[in-house]
Amino acid sequence: MKRREFLKGTLASSALVTVGGLSLSSFTTAPDIKKITILHTNDVHSHIDPFPATDPKNPNMGGVARRASLIQEIRKENPNVLLLDAGDIFQGTPYFNYYGGELEFKLMSMLQYDLATMGNHDFDNGIDGFYAQLPHAKFDFVSANYDFKNTVLNDIVKPYKIFEKDGIKIGVFGLGVELQGLVDKKLYKETIYNDPVETATEMTRILKHEKKCDLVICLSHIGFKYNNEPERICDILLARRTKDIDLIIGGHTHTFLSKPVIEKNLEGKEVLINQVGCYGINLGRIDFYFDANKTKSHSGRSIVV
Amino acid sequence: MTKLRKYNRILTSIIVLTGIFLSVSCTTQKYYNTKIEGKQIGVTNVYPDVKSIEDYVAPYRNHINQELDHVLAYCPETLDKSKGTWQTTIGNLLADATIEMGNPIFQSREKKNIDICLLNHGGIRAPLPKGDVTTRTAFEIMPFENSLIIVALKGAQIREMAEYILKERKPHPLSGLKIVADKNTLSIKSLTVNGKPLQEDQVYYVATSDYLSNGGDSMNFFKKGIQSYDMDYKLRNLLIDYFKKVDTIPVITTERIILE
Numbered sequence: 001m002k003r004r005e006f007l008k009g010t011l012a013s014s015a016l017v018t019v020g021g022l023s024l025s026s027f028t029t030a031p032d033i034k035k036i037t038i039l040h041t042n043d044v045h046s047h048i049d050p051f052p053a054t055d056p057k058n059p060n061m062g063g064v065a066r067r068a069s070l071i072q073e074i075r076k077e078n079p080n081v082l083l084l085d086a087g088d089i090f091q092g093t094p095y096f097n098y099y100g101g102e103l104e105f106k107l108m109s110m111l112q113y114d115l116a117t118m119g120n121h122d123f124d125n126g127i128d129g130f131y132a133q134l135p136h137a138k139f140d141f142v143s144a145n146y147d148f149k150n151t152v153l154n155d156i157v158k159p160y161k162i163f164e165k166d167g168i169k170i171g172v173f174g175l176g177v178e179l180q181g182l183v184d185k186k187l188y189k190e191t192i193y194n195d196p197v198e199t200a201t202e203m204t205r206i207l208k209h210e211k212k213c214d215l216v217i218c219l220s221h222i223g224f225k226y227n228n229e230p231e232r233i234c235d236i237l238l239a240r241r242t243k244d245i246d247l248i249i250g251g252h253t254h255t256f257l258s259k260p261v262i263e264k265n266l267e268g269k270e271v272l273i274n275q276v277g278c279y280g281i282n283l284g285r286i287d288f289y290f291d292a293n294k295t296k297s298h299s300g301r302s303i304v305v
Numbered sequence: 306m307t308k309l310r311k312y313n314r315i316l317t318s319i320i321v322l323t324g325i326f327l328s329v330s331c332t333t334q335k336y337y338n339t340k341i342e343g344k345q346i347g348v349t350n351v352y353p354d355v356k357s358i359e360d361y362v363a364p365y366r367n368h369i370n371q372e373l374d375h376v377l378a379y380c381p382e383t384l385d386k387s388k389g390t391w392q393t394t395i396g397n398l399l400a401d402a403t404i405e406m407g408n409p410i411f412q413s414r415e416k417k418n419i420d421i422c423l424l425n426h427g428g429i430r431a432p433l434p435k436g437d438v439t440t441r442t443a444f445e446i447m448p449f450e451n452s453l454i455i456v457a458l459k460g461a462q463i464r465e466m467a468e469y470i471l472k473e474r475k476p477h478p479l480s481g482l483k484i485v486a487d488k489n490t491l492s493i494k495s496l497t498v499n500g501k502p503l504q505e506d507q508v509y510y511v512a513t514s515d516y517l518s519n520g521g522d523s524m525n526f527f528k529k530g531i532q533s534y535d536m537d538y539k540l541r542n543l544l545i546d547y548f549k550k551v552d553t554i555p556v557i558t559t560e561r562i563i564l565e
Contacts, residue, residue, distance in 0.1 A: 034336060048362055050350070061347065064362065065354035070346060072355065094369050094444055103365050110358060124450055168336060184515060186535075214336065246338070260343035276345050286343045290336035305343045 032292035034166045036215065039071060039285055040084045042251030043278035045092030045121065046104055051279075062280040064107050070283055071111055078287075080165040083112060084172065086251030087119025087221035090130075092279070100125055101133040109138035115161055117174030117219040118143050119251060123187045127151050142174035142219060145199040150190035160203055162211060168290055170215040171207030175200065175238070177222050177252050196222055196233050197241045204244035215288060218248045224255040224275050239263035239271040247286055250275035259305045260286065270303060373441035377548035382556055384433040386426060386476070391562035393476045395433055395446075398557055399424055400480035402547040403540070407453050407512050410536055419455060420498050421481035422512040423466060424540075425522050429478070438548050447541040451514040456530040460505040465526040467496055470562065479561045488564035514540055 050063030075081050085108065090101045101122075108116070118141055122130055131152045144159035160173035175196045179188045200218060207213045218238070226232040235250040243266045256277040263271045276282035384395035400422040408419045431445035458466070467484045470477055471491045485495045496503040508531060515535070518527045548554075 032334070049366065050348075060350050063348065063354070065356075065358040066350065066352040067348050068355035068358045070348060070352045073352075091450070092448075094373060094441075095365065097444070097450075098369050098372070099365065103362070107358065107361070110361065184519075214338065246341075257345070259345065272341060272343055274343060274345070280348060283346045283348055284343075285346055286341065288338055289340040289342075291339040292334040292336055301337075301339050301341060303341045303343070 034168055034290040035078055035080060036165050036168050036170065036288045036290070037074060037078045037081045037285065038084065038217065038247065038249070038288070039074060039081055039283055040086065040249045040274070040276065041067075041280060041283060042086035042221075042249070042275055043088040043119065043254050044085070044104070044280045045088055045278060046090060046096040046101075047093060047279040048095050048103060048107065049093075051281075058279070058281055064111070064280065067280055067283060068111050074285070080168075082114050082163060082165065082170060082172075082217075084217070084219055084249055085113060085116035086219050086249050086275070087117045087176070088121045088251060088278075089116065089119070091121040091124045096124075100129060102136050105133050105136035109136065113139040114163065115139055115172055115219065116141050117221055117251075118146065118157065118176055119221040120177055120179060120183050123179070123183050123191075126187045127153060127189050127191065131156070142172060143176050144173045144203050145194040145196050146176045146179075147192035147194060149192075153191075159199075160207060162207070162213060168215065168288075169211070169213045170217065171203075171211060171213035172217045172219055173200070173203040173207065175218060175220040175222050196220075196238055200238060200242045200245065204242060208244040214290065215246050216244055218245050220248055221251045223253040224250050224257075224273070225253070235273045235275070236261075236263060239265055239273055241266065243267045243269070245271050246288075247271070248273045249284065254278040256282075260284075262303060262305065270301075272303065272305070373444065374439050376437045376439055377443075377545065378438040378551055378554055380433055380435055380438050380554040383435045384554070384556065386429045386432065389476050390474075391476050391564070392479070392560060393426075394556050394558060395429055396424075396426065396476050396478035397480070397559065397561070398433070398554065399429065399446075399544070400478035401557060403453065403478075403512050403543060404480050406543045406547050406550075407455070407536060407538065410538065411455055411510070411512075411534065414536075415455075415534060417510055419481070419512045420509040421463070422479070423470075423482075423517070423524075424478040424514060425517055425524075426475045426477045427522060428514065428516070433554065438554060440545055440548075443541050443544045443548065447544060449516070449541075451516050451540045453536040453538045453540055453543060454513055454515045454518040455534040455536065456511050456513060456518050456527050457508050457532040457534075458511050458526065458530055460503050460507050460509065462526040462529050463498070463503055463509055463511075464493070464496060464505070465529075466511075466524075467493055469524065469526065482561065484562045486562070486564055491564075494565070 048064050051058040051061050053059050089104050090096050095103050141157045142161050143157050148154050163170045178193050207216045223234045225234045225236045235248045255275045260272050260274040265271050274284045276284040386393050386395050403422045404419050483497045486493050517524045520528045
């Protein structure tokens with residue numbers, strides 16, 4: 001109960017900050033162009049320290065304290081930032097084995113993460129182990145296709161969350177990977193997995209049409225693509241089989257992309273998919289520009305990757 | 306005090322003005338997404354550490370390092386999983402230690418004895434190096450959160466297990482079961498469990514990991530188990546407890562799979 005009140009408090013204060021930032025940017029820069037910056041990580045797997053200089057694969061890469069300064073730099077350039085994580089925050093270094101995810105959540109809160117979705121490894125200490133660490137997270141979790149109604153996460157992990165930055169409404173919903181066969185049932189308990197495409201169809205209807213969001217983002221932990229299982233649902237197939245999603249931020253498959261991928265959705269419109277490998281080695285950055293000039297906007301939007 | 310009040314009044318009017326400006330802009334202007342730019346930024350050491358974050362992590366890191374570097378035992382020679390065709394010194398150690406540490410728990414809970422232990426070669430993630438053995442060593446050998454499961458299997462499934470091992474040609478950690486096979490055809494000549502010939506209808510209690518008991522690494526015979534007992538004991542913790550118990554790590558070379 002206390003946690004909910006606390007969350008309400010931070011929401012109110014962040015809303016105020018947004019108003020301040022908005023008026024400032026509206027007056028100082030061209031008033032009819034707005035810029036929203038989405039920053040994202042996935043599969044950080046408790047990698048808090050950078051890889052040592054001697055690491056054969058990723059020498060001197062990653063580290064939370066460095067990621068923090070990179071994010072600070074971007075926030076100075078544009079205060080209208082959403083910082084997201086696509087799951088598997090837990091498991092991979094002794095920090096998790098010793099502290100159960102406490103430090104991961106505390107640091108993400110210090111970096112001012114806005115939202116995350118749940119990966120399969122976030123169940124590694126059981127759904128109760130995840131729940132026990134939630135007081136350390138000053139950000140929320142979303143998952144639309146995990147039905148938590150008969151678990152401790154009922155009403156705590158919501159399907160989606162709507163943010164407003166500089167007057168632009170951004171709806172973010174979460175999608176998780178099938179748990180059966182991947183995670184022991186005694187860990188995920190009564191969590192029910194629902195079909196990602198059906199769930200995404202419902203979410204986009206709500207976010208785009210009912211809630212009138214300007215941007216719809218899917219925070220996904222279903223995996224980028226499965227070459228050996230071409231029919232298995234993944235971010236690529238999700239993009240093709242849905243509509244009204246602007247951006248899919250992926251995770252699970254630890255996919256390193258040289259640049260974000262563009263797919264066509266059901267209506268032939270472009271969907272951007274991005275995933276940034278794993279272990280906090282990279283930070284993804286997607287900038288959305290909004291223009292009040294109608295004649296210009298009719299010519300469609302350009303995507304630069 | 307009056308100054309502050311004045312300041313507050315100005316602030317309030319700014320907020321109100323901003324609100325008016327906002328509502329005006331929202332009702333008159335509709336914004337369209339015209340451009341998207343996407344890229345990936347490498348988190349390299351060109352970005353300096355944020356000191357407050359680094360300072361926050363330091364005590365956690367120091368505590369973990371102290372614990373991980375705590376010396377538990379001594380290892381007289383390097384035990385490496387790549388040294389050996391049908392058995393390795395590290396595999397023998399892990400399988401024997403699992404029975405040694407797991408059996409007292411199984412006995413006290415179920416009044417039964419573990420007959421056999423089978424783990425997987427792929428699950429050994431690092432060698433046990435010569436010298437001081439620390440908690441970190443256990444984390445490196447077993448980074449996964451696998452726990453100890455005892456599966457009740459009929460003799461027929463123990464035979465399937467032996468066939469699987471011979472077909473796989475991997476030195477999976479094995480204890481309690483002795484397989485004698487033809488050196489040319491790899492067909493089974495005899496199977497003994499703790500010195501006694503295998504009985505097809507007898508129930509044997511096999512210690513393994515939860516991962517393998519669910520059919521991991523295609524060990525499908527585990528899925529034919531009559532019953533399974535979750536010991537709620539992580540294999541890594543079992544190994545740490547074993548290191549604490551022994552002063553010097555034994556180098557175990559007894560053969561479990563014999564070709565003749």
